[in-house]
Amino acid sequence: MESIRHIACLAFADVMSLDVTGPLQVFASANDERARQGLPPSYGIHLLGPEAGPVKTSAGFALMADRAWREVDPASLDTLLVPGGMDMQIQCRDQELLDWLRSTEPQVRRFGSICSGALILAAAGLLDGRQATTHWSDVEALSCHEGIEVTGDRLHTYDPAGQDGDPHIFTSAGVTAGIDLALALVEADLGRPMALAIARRLVLFLRRQGGQTQFSALLTPEPCRTPKLAALLAWIPANLGADLSLEALAAQAKMAPRSLSRAFAQELGVGPGKYVERVRLEAARTLLQDSQASIATVARLTGFGHPENLRRTFHKHLSVGPQEYAQRFGRPTHN
Template identity: 45%
Template sequence: MAQRTLLVVLFDGVQSLDVTGPVEVFSGAERHSPGTYRVRTASLDGGPVRTSSGLTLVPDGSLTRASEPHTLLVPGGEGTRRPDPRLVEWLRSAGPRARRLVSVCTGAILLARAGLLDGRRVTTHWAYCETLARQHPAVEVDPDPIFVRDGDVATSAGVTAGIDLALALVEEDLGRDAALTVARHLVVFLRRPGNQAQFSAQLAAQTARREPLRDVQQWITEHPAGDLSVESLAARAALSPRHFARAFQAETGMPPGRYVDRVRLEHARRLLEDTADGIEEISRASGYGTPEAMRRAFLRTLGASPAEYRRRFRPAPVT
């Protein structure tokens, strides 16, 4: 198996965890399977860079002297907001020569500025998805997943999602056993599916302004197996069903049915991840009623059955 060179781009204002998270994953894979990865870091002039948290990172060398990598990884951070034009030009020139382009968090903004994401489906940190889409209309921005693969381009959401993406790439390159070993050493899950939402239901929706609607939101979260029909929820808020549905969407940003779907899916995911309960028991506890109804919801939203989700997400016990 040929060794893959991973080149990580460093710049002032980089987010330190965007760098160290993936580097730890690929370095761990190299320790597991020697000769598979060669991890290098480089800045424009080869000098140290100061991260957004104040840490100083010393690169292995300069970008201008770096050999063409198999995988070019561009992290995010405050430094992507007003990047050095020379860095953008270097990416525009060097990016197409890499076998695989990877960005973490707002590193996607740098790739977009270099014209490397046109016509691609990508993601980035939720707070910058709208900005990326507005400034680069030729880029298809999906704000929901934690990472997205589009051919030889892979982009991830904020910070820790870079670890999820790196584990997925190691699994693709070396197989599940290698990726699982790395995940165990890092004490992280292998692995969150890429199309898992960046947000929980409670974070994805806005908090309603009016107390009765806030109380309904909380009640839904605490009673996913209850009667969560619009009629029942409207009665709890002392509103007519039509008025309730309009007010709920206006104040939370989503219809009550979608909010209920998100809460139930999130509840089922947590039970799959954290308990040994059976699929049938979890489907009832999460409000689906039947395993088949839960299976359809998982396939529609996550692209995996509940059993497959549990297998991917819940690590085997470390022995």
């Protein structure tokens, strides 16, 4: 029988509630999915506060901490997550907490932060010599710590293979990126089909890999009757910059072009070309909403190539150009 992986998240006064509940819900949903399959749970989920009991969040309501973090044996934990909050300076100056985090780090398999929680890890010296990201508004503050390679355009810095990130100590970008990080952790533990099942169950966008720019692609549709088509739909969002012509898609799916077109029409009600355009448009919209890149960069990353192609697609589907869309719906930038 598989052993339970114990996942813990810190909580403190004015913690960002979604930083805590979003990632933990992913692990809880993994247990739910396994129960539907007649399998035992994979995760034990714990909330650790300054003391056991209610912890007020920045939203005004309280979360209930199971135990005080100082009372927990770090060796009993598989993964520890540190969330962000409203006034991170208080946590960053809490020497008892920082000492506990430093002593905990070598005893847990995975140690990560959500959003501005990266500032706490930085204050504890745990990000020295490492790559890190955080919420876009805290990138400058994180950059004040020497010895940290800050990358503001990453979704998260977790990579189980250790090639484009770190399997042990890692960070994630703003708020909902913690959900993406949790999905990546579950995928490493239980496989991509489980991560996809959780994303569908929670009606989430399954995002691209952590090392790529922070934007969401379309949620993989409900399972298709054609397994090769289902695999292709999961592959497309992570390869938007590649050749996604009918011939290239057919080669990827190992299907004849005519058979692939027929499968798209029968199961999705749309042809391959229109489907790819829709996924690319959604990805471009999210990048522009997050104010993460220029129009030219968005066009390149999402496979439109030239900005004019992006502009025409926006006008076709949204009756507005990408520049105006970014001005209407993008996050305000800071001087």
